[in-house]
Amino acid sequence: MQAFEYANPTTVSEAVKALAVTGGSAAVLAGGTDLLSLMKDGVETPKRVVNLKSIKELQGISYTAGKGLRLGALATLDELMQNAKVKQEYLSLVQAAEGVRSPQIHSVGTVGGDLCQRPRCWYYRGGRGLLAMKDGKSMVMEGDNRYHAIFRSSNGPAFFVNPSSFAPALIALGAKVKVTGAKGSREIPVAEFFRIPATEGERENVLAHDEIVTEILVPPAAQVRNATYEVRQKEALDWPLAAAAVALQMDGKNVKSARIVLGHVAPVPWPVPDAEKLLPGKAVTASLAEQVGEAAVKGAMPLSRNSYKIRLARVAVKRAILRAAGMEV
Amino acid sequence: MAKDKKAAPPGVSRRDFFRGSAVGALSTGLLSSTVAEGAQTAGAQVLGPGPVPVTLQINGKSHRLQLEPRVTLLDALRNHLDLTGSKKVCDRGTCGACTVLMDGKPVYACAVLAIDAQGKRIETIESLGTPEKLHxxxxxxxxxxxxxxxxxxxxxxxxxxxxxxxxxxxxxxxxxxxxxxxxxxxxxxxxxxxxxxxxxxxxxxxxx
CATH class of the missing domain: 1.10.150.120 ([2Fe-2S]-binding domain)
Structure with missing residues (x-):
């Protein structure tokens, strides 16, 4: 790992200043489980590391009636999983955290870090960049793409998948992320926090180099049946192959409105509005959940080695719907 | 093997070598321009990149070390304190061979900076049992x-x-x-x- 200087701010404004003076050569450190690996591999080579863990205002989980849940960016996965209110109203978040599987990551991994972790794409981790282009061609297209995207956008040649465990559930629940930088604070819907880079060097989120995630705000969900379902290769620590998060507003036995977001299938969390439309006005049944799953993967464009992920995504949607409806399969 | 022998003088272990180089880096680190630049940052404390004082509470004992901020808790344990029970296998926060307890919770020592482990109660495998009386x-x-x-x-x-x-x-x-x-x-x-x-x-x- 390349040597770096370590900045230890105790307030958000100090952190922002410590980032701003570097002109982009600094990295933000929270739990460290992703950043330190990237630095050891030379994928990230910051001159300065700005530690956020001494900033009290970024910590904690609180709930305000009518407003909902506030997750400090530094709230750990363990804190989230143990929080009584989260366990009661936000099961999709608990299920996503459980999916990480490693108690060691639960101990130090943070909610903000989950959103800001870098993609797991092995071309990116091997130092080939997020787009992994060589001689004008995508190495992912030509190479081993078994874990890559099955949904694409016309926006650019990115095929990595968004690695966040929480993002699909947060988007389904209508959460916002609050970020603070030199120019002040802004609240962004989690869905708009991520973007597909169009050129190499562009980040996969909208953070400027002097901005940090300070908190995540999730609307009340007492009346929202929500669930996450991950399809995994193994039960121990690993990222899922495909995941789906579902949030259902109910009207008696029938669904009033539905949000469904897929994870690990595209460079950004992938909402499936056409599939969502099949649910309102109907009671959840196994066959309806199956139909919605089929609709969710309709636009899939697999690469040479990952068409198997279409089926996994379809099943993830079906099972997330059934889990949200309390009809676990 | 012949190369390895040349790298460290006879009688100097690999860990001794690491310790020696950390002290060597102290003088150069203090002169580097990034430190001077960092010192201008209003408010936030900026340390390194050269060795800085780091105090760790390990298995009930306090240890004062001089470590670069980039040194992980695992490397501090193994290379600076001779606590080699925690193993370095993947060194990427994945395999768990370096697991230690930090304030009672399991963490990957390879994924925690030593400087960040200050003020925490660290327990390593060395604190559990002895060869005569196993945990x-x-x-x-x-x-x-x-x-x-x-x-x-x-x-x-x-x-x-x-x-x-x-x-x-x-x-x-x-x-x-x-x-x-x-x-x-x-x-x-x-x-x-x-x-x-x-x-x-x-x-x-x-x-x-």
């Missing part, structure tokens, strides 16, 4: 053949301690989930499960 978990690992090559074992034992502290009466399924952060390439999982079920039943083994 009940260690005794159960022996009794139930829960290791083969043994490289993952210290991490598994520490992770097991953290797990059992929180779940004293686990089911088999909870054990499988609760140790999801550790890998054994020899595949001794069945032995490890049996060992933990034995500890749960109060049968930690010979010395327990």
């Amino acid at each position: 009940p978990i260690q005794a159960a690992f022996v009794e139930h053949d829960a290791q083969q090559c043994g490289f993952c074992t210290p991490g598994f034992v520490v992770a097991s301690k953290a797990f059992l502290d929180r779940n004293p009466r686990p089911t088999r399924q909870q054990i499988e989930k609760g140790l999801g952060g550790n890998l054994c390439r020899c595949g001794t999982y069945a032995g490890i499960r049996a060992a933990l079920l034995a500890v749960k039943a109060g049968k930690g083994g010979g010395n327990a």
Whole structure:
């Protein structure tokens, strides 16, 4: 790992200043489980590391009636999983955290870090960049793409998948992320926090180099049946192959409105509005959940080695719907 | 091998060599321009990149070290304190061989900077039992053949301690989930499960 200087701010404004003076050569450190690996591999080579863990205002989980849940960016996965209110109203978040599987990551991994972790794409981790282009061609297209995207956008040649465990559930629940930088604070819907880079060097989120995630705000969900379902290769620590998060507003036995977001299938969390439309006005049944799953993967464009992920995504949607409806399969 | 011998003078171990180079870096680090630049940042304390004082509370003892901010807790334990029970295997926060307890919670020592571990209570495998009187978990690992090559074992034992502290009466399924952060390439999982079920039943083994 390349040597770096370590900045230890105790307030958000100090952190922002410590980032701003570097002109982009600094990295933000929270739990460290992703950043330190990237630095050891030379994928990230910051001159300065700005530690956020001494900033009290970024910590904690609180709930305000009518407003909902506030997750400090530094709230750990363990804190989230143990929080009584989260366990009661936000099961999709608990299920996503459980999916990480490693108690060691639960101990130090943070909610903000989950959103800001870098993609797991092995071309990116091997130092080939997020787009992994060589001689004008995508190495992912030509190479081993078994874990890559099955949904694409016309926006650019990115095929990595968004690695966040929480993002699909947060988007389904209508959460916002609050970020603070030199120019002040802004609240962004989690869905708009991520973007597909169009050129190499562009980040996969909208953070400027002097901005940090300070908190995540999730609307009340007492009346929202929500669930996450991950399809995994193994039960121990690993990222899922495909995941789906579902949030259902109910009207008696029938669904009033539905949000469904897929994870690990595209460079950004992938909402499936056409599939969502099949649910309102109907009671959840196994066959309806199956139909919605089929609709969710309709636009899939697999690469040479990952068409198997279409089926996994379809099943993830079906099972997330059934889990949200309390009809676990 | 011949190259290795040249790199360090006879009688100097690899760890001695690391310690020596850390002290050597002290003088150059203090002169580097990034420090001067950092010092201008209003408010936030900026340290390094050269060695800085780091105090660690390990197994009930306080240790004062001079470490570069980039030194991980694992490297501080192994290369600067000769606590080599925590193993360096993947060094990427994935395999669990370096698991230690930080304020009672399991963490990957390779994924925590030593400088960030200050003020925390660190417990390593060295704090659990002695060769004469094994910790009940260690005794159960022996009794139930829960290791083969043994490289993952210290991490598994520490992770097991953290797990059992929180779940004293686990089911088999909870054990499988609760140790999801550790890998054994020899595949001794069945032995490890049996060992933990034995500890749960109060049968930690010979010395327990």
